[in-house]
Amino acid sequence: MGNNHKFDVIIVGAGPAGTTAAYVLARAGVNVLLLERGTYPGTKNVFGGILYTTVLNRLIPNFWEEAPVERHIKGVQIFLISGNNAVSIGVQSEEYNKPPYNNSFSVSRVKFDQWYAQKAEEAGALLVTSTVVDDLLWENGKIVGVKVRGGEGDINADIVIAADGVNSLLAEKAGLRSHFAPRQVALGMKEVIELPREVIEERFNINDNEGVELKYIAGDATEGIWGGGNIYTNLESISVVTWVALKPLIERRLKATELMEHFKNHPFVRNYIKGGKTIEYQAHLAPDGGYDFTPKYYTDGLLVVGDAARFLNASIHYEGTNFAMASGEAAAKTVLEARKKGDYSAKGLSYYQKLLNESFVMKDLKRYRKLNRFAEANPEFFDAYFGAITQMAVDYFTINELPKRRQELQMLKRFRSTLRDLYASGSGGTYHHNRLARVLYRTFPLVRFLWQCLKGVISFI
Amino acid sequence: MKIDDKLALNLFHVDKDAHIKVNEEICRKCPHQICTYVCPVENYTLDGDKVVFSWEGCLECGTCNIACDQGAITWDYPRGGFGILYRLG
Numbered sequence: 341m342g343n344n345h346k347f348d349v350i351i352v353g354a355g356p357a358g359t360t361a362a363y364v365l366a367r368a369g370v371n372v373l374l375l376e377r378g379t380y381p382g383t384k385n386v387f388g389g390i391l392y393t394t395v396l397n398r399l400i401p402n403f404w405e406e407a408p409v410e411r412h413i414k415g416v417q418i419f420l421i422s423g424n425n426a427v428s429i430g431v432q433s434e435e436y437n438k439p440p441y442n443n444s445f446s447v448s449r450v451k452f453d454q455w456y457a458q459k460a461e462e463a464g465a466l467l468v469t470s471t472v473v474d475d476l477l478w479e480n481g482k483i484v485g486v487k488v489r490g491g492e493g494d495i496n497a498d499i500v501i502a503a504d505g506v507n508s509l510l511a512e513k514a515g516l517r518s519h520f521a522p523r524q525v526a527l528g529m530k531e532v533i534e535l536p537r538e539v540i541e542e543r544f545n546i547n548d549n550e551g552v553e554l555k556y557i558a559g560d561a562t563e564g565i566w567g568g569g570n571i572y573t574n575l576e577s578i579s580v581v582t583w584v585a586l587k588p589l590i591e592r593r594l595k596a597t598e599l600m601e602h603f604k605n606h607p608f609v610r611n612y613i614k615g616g617k618t619i620e621y622q623a624h625l626a627p628d629g630g631y632d633f634t635p636k637y638y639t640d641g642l643l644v645v646g647d648a649a650r651f652l653n654a655s656i657h658y659e660g661t662n663f664a665m666a667s668g669e670a671a672a673k674t675v676l677e678a679r680k681k682g683d684y685s686a687k688g689l690s691y692y693q694k695l696l697n698e699s700f701v702m703k704d705l706k707r708y709r710k711l712n713r714f715a716e717a718n719p720e721f722f723d724a725y726f727g728a729i730t731q732m733a734v735d736y737f738t739i740n741e742l743p744k745r746r747q748e749l750q751m752l753k754r755f756r757s758t759l760r761d762l763y764a765s766g767s768g769g770t771y772h773h774n775r776l777a778r779v780l781y782r783t784f785p786l787v788r789f790l791w792q793c794l795k796g797v798i799s800f801i
Numbered sequence: 802m803k804i805d806d807k808l809a810l811n812l813f814h815v816d817k818d819a820h821i822k823v824n825e826e827i828c829r830k831c832p833h834q835i836c837t838y839v840c841p842v843e844n845y846t847l848d849g850d851k852v853v854f855s856w857e858g859c860l861e862c863g864t865c866n867i868a869c870d871q872g873a874i875t876w877d878y879p880r881g882g883f884g885i886l887y888r889l890g
Contacts, residue, residue: 377881448890507863527864
């Protein structure tokens with residue numbers, strides 16, 4: 341490197357987004373510098389648990405034959421839990437047991453990110469690790485390189501790609517976004533828990549390299565805070581995740597570390613973990629709130645990709661790695677296009693916007709925009725209602741000598757009275773409503789509940 | 802499981818200087834001291850009304866920087882090659 345060395349492109353961050361951009365550009369013969377602040381790629385990286393690989397499989401067909409993947413995910417089990425009751429629904433398919441394995445794999449990020457960065461190096465990218473980028477270099481209002489901490493100093497390039505993760509200090513320094521507010525992020529904590537391979541396969545009803553995901557949606561998994569808990573099967577360990585939106589965590593004044601222990605010790609969780617030994621503890625932020633908080637993701641001489649651009653589908657799908665790789669690829673294509681014209685201005689880079697708009701990245705972010713708003717405005721769907729709904733399910737299956745018709749009526753009556761109590765106490769999301777409205781809700785609790793459900797469905801479709 | 806026991810499992814390359822600077826004078830007057838709740842490694846603890854910060858177990862998540870609304874925290878990453886070194890991720 342050195343002071344007068346210039347690269348075509350500098351990419352900051354060797355995660356899935358940055359490495360994808362580096363790989364595609366290097367393969368096209370572009371002179372790429374990939375900078376990573378960790379000792380090697382992956383050592384600073386944490387994810388919720390599944391690598392989604394539609395983009396990767398297009399770039400490196402049948403990558404799973406050489407990449408260090410753990411298990412392919414053949415199914416998901418979704419849980420709604422309250423303190424005493426649980427309702428769950430699962431989906432799995434033998435189709436997911438065949439290539440391309442539904443493009444879902446559990447991986448160790450340290451192993452995978454290293455392998456992937458090595459592919460970019462083999463394609464011709466220069467990877468430099470243990471290197472922190474402190475700032476951008478500007479010239480006549482355009483970004484022309486990066487300022488590296490320590491001896492290396494300034495490095496120039498035609499274009500910088502910020503792939504520096506959720507905290508992206510570069511996006512902030514470029515003026516593309518302001519300092520985060522708590523409602524824009526979620527905090528995830530994860531333990532990797534070692535268990536013998538046979539125990540995992542028996543416990544989760546899987547064979548060979550099959551894996552599953554267990555997804556607990558808010559409710560008592562997170563003491564009612566918007567978020568959730570997850571368990572993923574690796575080869576000889578499981579990953580246990582607890583994640584919560586930061587704003588309600590602050591408002592409730594709950595200790596993050598205690599939430600994780602609460603989840604692990606929950607009656608509907610602990611048996612999956614039993615006998616396991618924690619071997620690593622991780623924590624990381626994730627973008628939250630979806631499309632409404634997406635920053636501007638390009639300016640003169642700069643493209644922003646992956647978590648740094650807040651590309652994450654914060655819905656039931658919660659795909660991030662796929663979005664990272666798709667945006668990395670789109671950024672690379674944009675650079676190739678800009679190089680033809682030699683135009684690295686914001687206008688020249690607007691092709692990035694066009695590519696993203698045409699891909700699932702923007703389409704999905706926009707698709708869930710209303711759902712994200714609905715979820716934020718109606719937190720009772722992830723807390724207070726869980727108790728009522730799971731109780732109704734348990735009442736339905738309780739064995740007694742009542743004729744079933746009467747049991748069903750009793751179940752509905754109890755559901756109605758639970759809702760009424762919620763609305764009366766204000767915990768059903770009604771505390772900020774006026775007196776008259778609350779009297780109406782108490783009188784016709786089912787009407788309010790169904791009306792809210794209808795609004796939820798409309799926001800979803 | 803206690804947080805110290807969890808952190809003992811991780812590999813850190815601890816720098817001699819803190820990468821996050823905390824203005825403890827501001828913290829002393831802080832009405833909520835929310836950092837002592839949200840930090841996932843409990844790096845912010847209370848000693849009486851004083852917030853005590855240690856950086857050794859920091860996982861570089863950035864939560865404190867966003868949760869603190871008092872301007873007490875100057876947040877940065879550790880030097881290259883320092884800080885948390887995940888072995889699994």
